[in-house]
Amino acid sequence: MNKKELVDAVKDGMGATRKEAEAAVGSVLDAIVAGMRADGKVSIVGFGTFSVADRAARTCRNPLNGEAIEVPAKKAPKFKASASLKAVVNE
Numbered sequence: 001m002n003k004k005e006l007v008d009a010v011k012d013g014m015g016a017t018r019k020e021a022e023a024a025v026g027s028v029l030d031a032i033v034a035g036m037r038a039d040g041k042v043s044i045v046g047f048g049t050f051s052v053a054d055r056a057a058r059t060c061r062n063p064l065n066g067e068a069i070e071v072p073a074k075k076a077p078k079f080k081a082s083a084s085l086k087a088v089v090n091e
Contacts (some may be wrong), residue, residue, distance in 0.1 A: 007022050007025050036050055036051070048085055049082075050078070051077075055073060
């Protein structure tokens with residue numbers, strides 16, 4: 001399912017217009033991003049937890065020529081599914 005299909009599903013579930021459903025999906029996604037940026041973690045009970053992970057700087061090798069490349073430290077988004085979501089997916 002892509003974002004367009006998600007908007008269509010929300011539209012059908014809400015009985016709303018496509019524009020209202022796009023606004024609802026956009027608001028939810030924006031709130032998750034804002035929460036991750038501010039607190040580093042967003043928990044949705046029964047669904048999962050979005051968090052920010054720190055990745056350390058490291059040295060890698062270019063597979064084409066074997067040259068060492070320094071990869072800088074960065075932050076990466078993570079998602080951990082809840083037990084109830086895992087159970088529904090595995091049914």
